[in-house]
Amino acid sequence: MKLGDLGEFGLIDSIRARVGAAPGVYRGIGDDAAELEIPAGHRLLTSTDLLLEEVHFRFAWTSAYDLGRKAVAVNLSDVAAMGGLPRFVYVGLACPADAEVAQLDAFVTGVLDEAAEHGVILVGGDTCRSPGPWVISVTVEGTAPAGTAVGRDGAHPGDLVLVSGTLGDSALALDLWQQGKTPDPWLATRHNRPLPRIALGRELALAGLATAMIDLSDGVASDLEHILQASKAGAEILSSALPLSPAFRTQLERRPELFDLALGGGEDYELLCTVPAARAEEALSAGTRTGVPLTIIGTVMERGAGFRLRDAAGGVRPLRVRGYDHFCR
Numbered sequence: 375m376k377l378g379d380l381g382e383f384g385l386i387d388s389i390r391a392r393v394g395a396a397p398g399v400y401r402g403i404g405d406d407a408a409e410l411e412i413p414a415g416h417r418l419l420t421s422t423d424l425l426l427e428e429v430h431f432r433f434a435w436t437s438a439y440d441l442g443r444k445a446v447a448v449n450l451s452d453v454a455a456m457g458g459l460p461r462f463v464y465v466g467l468a469c470p471a472d473a474e475v476a477q478l479d480a481f482v483t484g485v486l487d488e489a490a491e492h493g494v495i496l497v498g499g500d501t502c503r504s505p506g507p508w509v510i511s512v513t514v515e516g517t518a519p520a521g522t523a524v525g526r527d528g529a530h531p532g533d534l535v536l537v538s539g540t541l542g543d544s545a546l547a548l549d550l551w552q553q554g555k556t557p558d559p560w561l562a563t564r565h566n567r568p569l570p571r572i573a574l575g576r577e578l579a580l581a582g583l584a585t586a587m588i589d590l591s592d593g594v595a596s597d598l599e600h601i602l603q604a605s606k607a608g609a610e611i612l613s614s615a616l617p618l619s620p621a622f623r624t625q626l627e628r629r630p631e632l633f634d635l636a637l638g639g640g641e642d643y644e645l646l647c648t649v650p651a652a653r654a655e656e657a658l659s660a661g662t663r664t665g666v667p668l669t670i671i672g673t674v675m676e677r678g679a680g681f682r683l684r685d686a687a688g689g690v691r692p693l694r695v696r697g698y699d700h701f702c703r
Protein backbone atom coordinates (compact mmCIF):
# COMPACT_ATOMS: atom_id res chain seq x y z
CA MET A 375 0.00 0.00 0.00
CA LYS A 376 1.14 3.54 -0.78
CA LEU A 377 0.96 6.39 1.73
CA GLY A 378 -1.45 8.13 -0.67
CA ASP A 379 -3.97 5.29 -0.04
CA LEU A 380 -3.64 5.44 3.77
CA GLY A 381 -3.86 9.26 3.97
CA GLU A 382 -2.46 11.68 6.49
CA PHE A 383 -5.05 10.99 9.18
CA GLY A 384 -4.75 7.25 8.68
CA LEU A 385 -1.03 7.62 9.25
CA ILE A 386 -1.46 9.75 12.37
CA ASP A 387 -4.09 7.38 13.81
CA SER A 388 -1.82 4.41 13.24
CA ILE A 389 1.03 6.16 15.05
CA ARG A 390 -1.17 7.32 17.93
CA ALA A 391 -2.42 3.77 18.43
CA ARG A 392 1.16 2.65 19.00
CA VAL A 393 1.98 5.26 21.68
CA GLY A 394 0.58 4.42 25.10
CA ALA A 395 -0.13 6.59 28.13
CA ALA A 396 2.92 7.85 29.99
CA PRO A 397 3.63 9.69 33.23
CA GLY A 398 3.85 13.45 32.78
CA VAL A 399 1.87 13.34 29.51
CA TYR A 400 -1.60 14.89 30.01
CA ARG A 401 -2.18 15.29 26.29
CA GLY A 402 0.02 13.89 23.57
CA ILE A 403 -0.58 13.13 19.89
CA GLY A 404 -3.94 14.34 18.58
CA ASP A 405 -4.60 17.69 20.25
CA ASP A 406 -3.54 21.16 19.20
CA ALA A 407 -0.56 21.04 21.52
CA ALA A 408 0.97 18.54 23.92
CA GLU A 409 0.34 19.20 27.61
CA LEU A 410 3.25 17.96 29.66
CA GLU A 411 4.58 18.16 33.17
CA ILE A 412 8.20 18.57 34.13
CA PRO A 413 9.51 17.92 37.65
CA ALA A 414 9.54 20.87 40.05
CA GLY A 415 12.93 22.57 40.23
CA HIS A 416 13.96 21.33 36.79
CA ARG A 417 14.55 23.33 33.62
CA LEU A 418 13.45 22.45 30.11
CA LEU A 419 16.13 21.63 27.49
CA THR A 420 14.90 21.72 23.89
CA SER A 421 16.77 20.84 20.73
CA THR A 422 15.77 20.32 17.12
CA ASP A 423 17.42 18.78 14.06
CA LEU A 424 16.59 18.58 10.38
CA LEU A 425 17.43 15.56 8.21
CA LEU A 426 17.16 15.83 4.46
CA GLU A 427 17.28 12.87 2.08
CA GLU A 428 20.42 12.94 -0.11
CA VAL A 429 22.00 15.55 2.19
CA HIS A 430 21.98 13.68 5.52
CA PHE A 431 21.01 10.16 4.52
CA ARG A 432 20.46 7.78 1.62
CA PHE A 433 18.12 4.82 1.69
CA ALA A 434 20.79 2.88 -0.23
CA TRP A 435 22.97 2.98 2.90
CA THR A 436 20.47 3.45 5.73
CA SER A 437 17.25 1.47 6.22
CA ALA A 438 14.00 3.27 7.09
CA TYR A 439 14.09 1.59 10.52
CA ASP A 440 17.65 2.75 11.25
CA LEU A 441 16.76 6.21 9.95
CA GLY A 442 13.91 6.45 12.48
CA ARG A 443 16.25 5.41 15.26
CA LYS A 444 19.01 7.76 14.16
CA ALA A 445 16.69 10.75 13.71
CA VAL A 446 15.70 10.41 17.37
CA ALA A 447 19.15 9.38 18.66
CA VAL A 448 20.96 12.44 17.33
CA ASN A 449 18.47 14.68 19.13
CA LEU A 450 18.78 12.71 22.37
CA SER A 451 22.53 13.18 21.99
CA ASP A 452 22.07 16.96 22.10
CA VAL A 453 20.22 16.70 25.42
CA ALA A 454 22.92 14.30 26.67
CA ALA A 455 25.52 16.94 25.76
CA MET A 456 23.81 19.34 28.17
CA GLY A 457 23.73 16.72 30.91
CA GLY A 458 19.94 16.48 30.70
CA LEU A 459 17.42 13.65 30.76
CA PRO A 460 15.44 13.48 27.50
CA ARG A 461 11.68 13.01 28.05
CA PHE A 462 9.55 13.99 25.05
CA VAL A 463 10.04 13.88 21.30
CA TYR A 464 8.19 15.38 18.31
CA VAL A 465 8.61 14.22 14.72
CA GLY A 466 7.81 16.21 11.59
CA LEU A 467 7.90 14.21 8.36
CA ALA A 468 7.47 15.18 4.73
CA CYS A 469 7.61 12.30 2.24
CA PRO A 470 6.27 11.56 -1.23
CA ALA A 471 2.67 10.31 -1.54
CA ASP A 472 3.95 7.23 -3.35
CA ALA A 473 6.12 6.19 -0.38
CA GLU A 474 5.35 2.61 0.68
CA VAL A 475 3.37 2.36 3.92
CA ALA A 476 5.68 -0.52 4.91
CA GLN A 477 8.67 1.85 4.66
CA LEU A 478 6.88 4.45 6.79
CA ASP A 479 5.96 1.78 9.33
CA ALA A 480 9.60 0.77 9.56
CA PHE A 481 10.60 4.42 10.08
CA VAL A 482 7.94 4.91 12.80
CA THR A 483 9.00 1.66 14.47
CA GLY A 484 12.57 2.94 14.52
CA VAL A 485 11.44 6.22 16.08
CA LEU A 486 9.36 4.45 18.74
CA ASP A 487 12.03 1.82 19.54
CA GLU A 488 14.75 4.44 20.01
CA ALA A 489 12.46 6.60 22.15
CA ALA A 490 11.32 3.62 24.26
CA GLU A 491 14.88 2.45 24.83
CA HIS A 492 15.60 5.78 26.54
CA GLY A 493 12.25 6.25 28.30
CA VAL A 494 11.24 9.03 25.90
CA ILE A 495 7.64 9.49 24.70
CA LEU A 496 6.51 10.62 21.24
CA VAL A 497 4.02 13.40 22.02
CA GLY A 498 3.42 15.13 18.70
CA GLY A 499 4.54 16.03 15.23
CA ASP A 500 3.31 16.85 11.78
CA THR A 501 3.21 15.20 8.36
CA CYS A 502 2.85 16.47 4.86
CA ARG A 503 3.48 15.45 1.27
CA SER A 504 6.89 16.17 -0.17
CA PRO A 505 7.25 16.79 -3.91
CA GLY A 506 10.60 15.00 -3.78
CA PRO A 507 12.93 13.95 -0.98
CA TRP A 508 12.07 12.90 2.53
CA VAL A 509 12.49 15.68 5.11
CA ILE A 510 12.53 14.75 8.79
CA SER A 511 12.45 17.26 11.62
CA VAL A 512 12.83 15.94 15.16
CA THR A 513 12.53 18.00 18.33
CA VAL A 514 13.38 16.66 21.76
CA GLU A 515 12.63 18.07 25.18
CA GLY A 516 14.56 17.05 28.24
CA THR A 517 15.01 18.29 31.76
CA ALA A 518 17.82 18.92 34.19
CA PRO A 519 17.78 20.12 37.80
CA ALA A 520 18.15 23.91 37.77
CA GLY A 521 21.79 24.95 37.59
CA THR A 522 23.20 21.59 36.47
CA ALA A 523 23.00 21.82 32.66
CA VAL A 524 26.41 22.12 31.00
CA GLY A 525 26.96 24.62 28.18
CA ARG A 526 29.85 25.17 25.81
CA ASP A 527 31.18 28.25 27.54
CA GLY A 528 32.71 27.01 30.80
CA ALA A 529 36.12 25.61 29.77
CA HIS A 530 39.09 27.09 31.69
CA PRO A 531 42.83 26.99 30.92
CA GLY A 532 44.24 23.94 32.71
CA ASP A 533 41.11 21.84 32.23
CA LEU A 534 41.65 18.54 30.46
CA VAL A 535 39.80 17.66 27.25
CA LEU A 536 38.06 14.28 27.34
CA VAL A 537 36.12 12.38 24.70
CA SER A 538 33.94 9.28 24.98
CA GLY A 539 34.11 6.17 22.78
CA THR A 540 36.13 6.19 19.57
CA LEU A 541 36.47 8.74 16.78
CA GLY A 542 35.96 8.67 13.03
CA ASP A 543 34.09 5.36 12.71
CA SER A 544 30.91 6.88 11.30
CA ALA A 545 32.81 9.02 8.78
CA LEU A 546 34.90 6.01 7.74
CA ALA A 547 31.75 3.98 7.03
CA LEU A 548 30.42 6.84 4.90
CA ASP A 549 33.79 7.15 3.11
CA LEU A 550 33.69 3.45 2.20
CA TRP A 551 30.09 3.68 0.90
CA GLN A 552 31.02 6.70 -1.19
CA GLN A 553 33.82 4.66 -2.75
CA GLY A 554 31.36 1.92 -3.64
CA LYS A 555 32.69 -0.40 -0.91
CA THR A 556 30.80 -2.08 1.90
CA PRO A 557 31.96 -1.19 5.42
CA ASP A 558 32.04 -4.06 7.89
CA PRO A 559 28.83 -4.37 9.93
CA TRP A 560 30.34 -2.82 13.06
CA LEU A 561 31.39 0.32 11.17
CA ALA A 562 28.04 0.52 9.36
CA THR A 563 26.30 0.36 12.73
CA ARG A 564 28.46 3.18 14.06
CA HIS A 565 27.10 5.32 11.20
CA ASN A 566 23.48 4.20 11.21
CA ARG A 567 22.82 3.60 14.89
CA PRO A 568 24.56 6.27 17.01
CA LEU A 569 24.29 5.73 20.75
CA PRO A 570 23.29 8.85 22.68
CA ARG A 571 25.54 9.00 25.76
CA ILE A 572 22.76 10.01 28.12
CA ALA A 573 23.86 8.29 31.34
CA LEU A 574 27.44 9.53 30.97
CA GLY A 575 26.34 13.10 30.19
CA ARG A 576 24.12 13.17 33.26
CA GLU A 577 26.85 11.82 35.55
CA LEU A 578 29.31 14.43 34.29
CA ALA A 579 26.75 17.21 34.76
CA LEU A 580 25.13 16.22 38.06
CA ALA A 581 28.52 15.70 39.74
CA GLY A 582 29.66 19.08 38.40
CA LEU A 583 32.60 17.43 36.61
CA ALA A 584 32.22 18.88 33.12
CA THR A 585 32.93 22.60 32.78
CA ALA A 586 31.88 22.53 29.10
CA MET A 587 30.36 19.80 26.95
CA ILE A 588 29.22 19.17 23.37
CA ASP A 589 28.27 16.11 21.35
CA LEU A 590 30.36 15.31 18.29
CA SER A 591 28.31 15.95 15.18
CA ASP A 592 30.96 17.63 13.00
CA GLY A 593 34.22 16.10 14.24
CA VAL A 594 36.39 16.67 17.28
CA ALA A 595 38.37 19.53 15.69
CA SER A 596 35.29 21.51 14.74
CA ASP A 597 33.26 20.71 17.85
CA LEU A 598 36.10 21.48 20.25
CA GLU A 599 36.50 24.75 18.40
CA HIS A 600 32.87 25.55 19.28
CA ILE A 601 33.72 25.06 22.97
CA LEU A 602 36.90 27.14 22.67
CA GLN A 603 35.08 29.99 20.92
CA ALA A 604 32.31 30.01 23.52
CA SER A 605 34.80 29.73 26.39
CA LYS A 606 37.31 32.23 24.90
CA ALA A 607 40.10 29.69 25.33
CA GLY A 608 42.73 27.78 23.34
CA ALA A 609 43.71 24.10 23.47
CA GLU A 610 46.30 21.54 22.53
CA ILE A 611 45.25 18.08 21.37
CA LEU A 612 47.64 15.10 21.26
CA SER A 613 47.27 13.17 18.02
CA SER A 614 48.53 9.97 19.65
CA ALA A 615 45.83 10.23 22.32
CA LEU A 616 42.82 10.19 19.98
CA PRO A 617 40.83 6.99 20.73
CA LEU A 618 40.50 4.85 17.59
CA SER A 619 38.59 1.59 17.18
CA PRO A 620 40.32 -1.58 15.94
CA ALA A 621 38.24 -1.33 12.73
CA PHE A 622 39.45 2.23 12.18
CA ARG A 623 43.09 1.35 12.92
CA THR A 624 43.00 -1.50 10.39
CA GLN A 625 41.94 0.89 7.61
CA LEU A 626 44.33 3.60 8.85
CA GLU A 627 47.34 1.28 8.38
CA ARG A 628 46.54 1.08 4.67
CA ARG A 629 45.44 4.69 4.24
CA PRO A 630 47.24 7.10 6.63
CA GLU A 631 45.22 10.02 5.25
CA LEU A 632 42.21 8.61 7.09
CA PHE A 633 43.60 10.20 10.25
CA ASP A 634 41.79 13.35 9.12
CA LEU A 635 38.50 11.52 9.68
CA ALA A 636 39.40 10.94 13.34
CA LEU A 637 39.85 14.69 13.71
CA GLY A 638 37.26 16.07 11.34
CA GLY A 639 34.84 13.27 10.49
CA GLY A 640 31.21 13.86 11.40
CA GLU A 641 28.43 12.01 13.17
CA ASP A 642 30.29 10.23 15.95
CA TYR A 643 27.77 11.49 18.52
CA GLU A 644 30.29 10.91 21.27
CA LEU A 645 30.59 13.41 24.14
CA LEU A 646 33.46 15.89 24.21
CA CYS A 647 33.93 17.68 27.52
CA THR A 648 36.40 19.68 29.55
CA VAL A 649 37.08 18.73 33.17
CA PRO A 650 39.29 20.38 35.82
CA ALA A 651 42.55 18.38 35.96
CA ALA A 652 42.02 17.64 39.66
CA ARG A 653 38.73 15.88 38.86
CA ALA A 654 39.83 13.92 35.79
CA GLU A 655 39.98 10.62 37.72
CA GLU A 656 36.37 11.09 38.86
CA ALA A 657 35.32 11.74 35.26
CA LEU A 658 37.18 8.65 34.01
CA SER A 659 35.39 6.57 36.69
CA ALA A 660 32.04 7.95 35.52
CA GLY A 661 32.94 6.65 32.07
CA THR A 662 33.77 3.21 33.44
CA ARG A 663 30.59 3.14 35.55
CA THR A 664 28.34 4.01 32.59
CA GLY A 665 30.15 1.60 30.24
CA VAL A 666 31.33 4.42 27.94
CA PRO A 667 35.09 4.88 28.33
CA LEU A 668 36.45 8.41 28.35
CA THR A 669 39.90 9.29 27.03
CA ILE A 670 41.99 12.36 27.86
CA ILE A 671 43.02 13.88 24.51
CA GLY A 672 44.41 17.29 25.41
CA THR A 673 44.44 20.41 27.57
CA VAL A 674 42.59 23.70 27.53
CA MET A 675 44.98 26.66 27.29
CA GLU A 676 44.84 30.43 27.28
CA ARG A 677 43.21 31.83 24.17
CA GLY A 678 46.55 33.21 22.93
CA ALA A 679 47.91 29.66 22.60
CA GLY A 680 45.43 29.04 19.77
CA PHE A 681 44.06 25.63 18.91
CA ARG A 682 46.76 23.15 17.94
CA LEU A 683 47.60 19.52 17.40
CA ARG A 684 50.78 17.95 18.78
CA ASP A 685 51.94 14.85 16.90
CA ALA A 686 53.85 11.89 18.32
CA ALA A 687 57.21 13.37 17.23
CA GLY A 688 56.48 16.59 19.13
CA GLY A 689 55.65 18.68 16.06
CA VAL A 690 52.84 21.19 16.49
CA ARG A 691 50.44 22.49 13.87
CA PRO A 692 47.49 24.84 14.17
CA LEU A 693 44.03 23.26 13.95
CA ARG A 694 41.49 25.27 12.12
CA VAL A 695 39.70 22.35 10.56
CA ARG A 696 36.16 23.51 10.05
CA GLY A 697 33.64 20.68 10.18
CA TYR A 698 30.83 20.29 7.72
CA ASP A 699 29.22 23.63 6.90
CA HIS A 700 25.90 23.34 5.07
CA PHE A 701 26.22 26.74 3.44
CA CYS A 702 29.89 26.59 2.41
CA ARG A 703 31.29 24.64 -0.50
Ligand SMILES: [Mg+2]
Nearest residue numbers: 452455589591
Ligand atom coordinates in the same frame (compact mmCIF):
# COMPACT_ATOMS: atom_id res chain seq x y z
MG1 LIG B 1 25.01 19.01 19.42
